[in-house]
Amino acid sequence: MHLPLSDMYNQPDERNLLDQMRQGVIGQPLDRPEGPLKVSGTATYAAEWRIDGCVEGVLVLAGIAQGQVSKIDRDAVLSREGVIAVIADPAMTRRPAQGMAAKAPQQDAAKVEYFGQPVALVVAQTFEQARDAALALPIHYTDADGDPVPFDPAAPGVKVEAPSSSKPVEGGDLDQAMQNAAFSVDVEYETPGHASAAMEPHATIAQWQGDSLILHGSYQMLSYNVKEIADCLGLSADKVRIIAPYVGGGFGSKLGITHEAVAAALAARELGRPVRVVMSRQQVFQTVMRRSETRQRVRLAADPAGRLIGLGHEALVSNLPGEKFAEPVTQATEFLYGGENRLLKVEVARISRLTAGSVRAPGEAVGMQVLEAAMDELAEKIGIDPIELRKRNLPSAVPVAGTPYSSRMLTQALEQGAEAFGWSARQDRPCQTRDGDWWIGMGVASAARVNMMVPAKARVTLKADGSAVVESDQTDIGTGSYAILGQIAGEMLGLPMARVDVKLGDTVHPAGAGSGGSFGAISTGSAVMYACEAIRAKLAKALGCDADALVLKDGMASGGNAPARPLRDLLNGEDIAETGTIKPGKTAKSFSQASYGAFFAEVAVHAFTGEVRVRRMTGAFGFGRVLNAKTARSQCLGGMVWGIGSALTEELAFDTRDGHLVNHDLAEYHVPVHADVPAIEVILLEERDAAASPLQAKGVGELGICGAAGAIANAVYNACGVRVRSFPLTLDKILPALPDPFASGADTAL
Amino acid sequence: MKPFTLDHAANAAAALSAMGQGATAIAGGTNLVDLMKLQVATPERLVSIRRTGLDSIVPDGTGLRIGALVTNADCAADMRVRQDWPLLAQAILAGASPQLRNRATTGGNLCQRTRCGYFYDTTQACNKRAPGSGCAARDGFNRIHAVLGTSDACIATYPGDMAVALLALDAVVLTEGPFGPRQIPLAMFHREPGDDPTRDNVLQPGELITAVRLPAPTGGTQVYRKVRDRASYAFALVSVAADVTMEEGRIARCALAFGSLGTVPWRDSAVEAALVVEKPSPALFDQAAEILLRQARGFGANDFKIPLAARALAATLAQATKG
């Protein structure tokens, strides 16, 4: 048996080690070990560390969209009680770092590129003093060099570019296919900008020890973040340590470092004392990351049998000039359905709004919801059940590229989900079901999200006392990293969970994957598994059996002819520490890897007012091995809740005159609240996928949002016959096309 | 947040005296503190009125007197309110969240300020916050703004729910101030912006709300219908408070008030007059809506409020007249 330590993942690891283990903890719906700390308020989040002598910094945001800071009137606030300093250092960042940048984002905050960009930091003894001074600080600007950048992607003269991050997919002749089609759909949809809206605002406490920097912060990908900070400050990365054991959600906004981190570090260096910078909710909304709004044209051409012969998906997204990230709207369209004649393309408009970046399943979240709404339109035109349309269009290999699928549970998800949901009760025409003042309808959509592996390391130490410690800088942003990494180690080493301790979120540990792109569990989890495999090899040797024959369970080792012995005996006073490593390799290219699923929604649309309320949802998902049935279910649930937000309520409203964000708090940026979230059923479909990871698992974190809003929009149409092609489906868009409420429906007719 | 001092008044007299010297009253603080954090309100002296003892609900003849410091949660839970003025309980429970209602008070709720995003953002022009600076909402993102009672200076709504029910119930605001006690009918309490949008209501500097008085119960069918973007924890896009008495299939009496439609809680006697003695029908509801909205004017993003108000009125009347 080979030990693939440090190996690139070039070949599917078909050994499927986890299924040969005996402990029986893998996959179990175990509670998160850190849960009690979180619900009792004793988990320490970034801003909550008590650090002696720490003073408070508050960022000052630009009240203009474009220009150059010419003068900062420091004296106007320095005389105020408690105010210590006004920091306006060229090293301060004007944009946050994109995920996995691993180098400094744009610096020199004196050049203002978007409304609300941080331009300075005020430091004072108390937070209140700093905030007061920050709001009072007079800043003078001169006009920006060059032409003004428009605020709106629809503005005349806006510069539109092909993104460097993705290439169009072209095959055959789509126009011809549209002409030849027996049934076709050619529609344009819009989705608005979204905020990540994580519960914990971005915060950093910076503290220097000599020429080394320690940050307590709230980040998703520490090994990258360390490099980003170091690059900003001109340090070597080994001089920076980040401590982030608990992170109150990120949803993409904490993949890269944001403004407060560098500002805190600079202030702490200048003042020679620790500085804490916590962003307000409004500042987070205005400065960290937005999901780009999108305009999407979808063309679907089908033959008489309802098979796709052509598929077009073209999107216009936006970002600041020069920014590489472009919302990868068509990412799942590439592999989901057939149609050899195709054109998939993303273009990016250069505008002056805060940086666009990764927010909750970049690409699929908004791309799938639109594609799946368009598929519903096609099913209606053909006159077949929308589930049947999807099943008829699953290719045997990725169109154009020809890549085989590693695994795909889409058909099973559609069928089992339909069964559990009661899809057969759906009316195939709108306006058929009325419950009092409400029209009732049902909708379906597929779920798909690419599977990604990123380089990861983890160290596992089997201690002489027979307990184990797992260490990685992997973060747990509320998803269950602590739980599943412990389960993998427990399963591999035959230990009950009480004997496994997981230490995360500190860059003194080996570099894990970080949390993003649904890759944390499979990447860092694989590293943990390989570290355990190395430990098992040593144990087998000590026991005198083949590694293959070694059985570990409940702290006992047995195998071959050797008598069973407690691990503690076998270890003989010595710890065994091994570091596991995994890096993406050829499997990433030789297989199309994705997680799949299906969403079902029942909605009610108010016949008078057009209000939409989701009544129930079912999601069925296949994402390889389920590592923990509880945390996986919670991820799917959360994704579907975001799907409700994306379908019905969430929208960043920018003022197109000056580019400022109008609804920059949680009172006016509407995420779903409890009353918006009905009973949601989640069905987990077990699967094994060796190409995706040695764990046989694929990513699940973002899957639950990828298409969910499409199912809701389709249900709205099924309920009341109004097809809204602009998300979110707020009542003002539904109202004009609603049928006369008195004309039908027994309960309200007078 | 500008540094400030905070004192606690032990009774109404102490509060009034502090307010007479320029202190700003703070009750639950759920609106005022937010405004202070954003530097929209910059009081240097606060007097907390939470310990003034104005926090009881007592009978008042055939009506009820609700102390200014009664929390929204307590008011909505009061058995007398729930039985005899259910409209008020419904309206309060349709607002904010349990946490906020536990803290928010009757007086503070009446005085809550608009949710216009430009008002809350000191980088923006706003005549209500900075007189003479202009109104950025008028040609801006005005989806939540008013379509009735607007002026060139301001188009912001009074955003609350409780006051809309109180308006339909003919409540009276009781105050104490430098010029003695006043009884202000709710219909006269809030001010349309005109050319001075800085003052949302008729309270004079130093004047304290001590209570709200409800007249005798009407015995009508009471419905508070709040139309909003999400199922809870959102301000109304439009709300309708209806109190209707039917006799022999005809509308014998009705009171209708509207929230988030006008710059103030909105009531229009002509609408009620058009309905009384008539038999309910979709055509009648349309007629009422037409009267209500004859002067309505949208500013772009809020145009939809006009048809929405008509439909919300129809839905509410259909329900309230069903008997």
Ligand SMILES: Cc1cc2nc3c(=O)[nH]c(=O)nc-3n(C[C@H](O)[C@H](O)[C@H](O)COP(=O)(O)OP(=O)(O)OC[C@H]3O[C@@H](n4cnc5c(N)ncnc54)[C@H](O)[C@@H]3O)c2cc1C
């Ligand atoms: C996120 C959020 C959502 C909300 N949603 C809703 C909603 O859906 N519907 C709704 O109706 N409301 C809603 N509210 C508003 C809430 O109801 C008000 O903030 C609350 O009622 C104010 O009461 P308070 O006691 O906290 O007032 P405070 O904040 O203490 O005071 C508000 C103002 O009233 C003045 N004041 C207070 N008491 C008196 C008095 N006795 N005499 C004179 N002046 C006085 C103060 O000086 C201050 O100017 C929401 C608020 C928030 C923050």
Ligand code: SF4
């Ligand atoms: S509507 Fe009123 S509150 Fe809003 S910006 Fe205009 S003046 Fe200010």
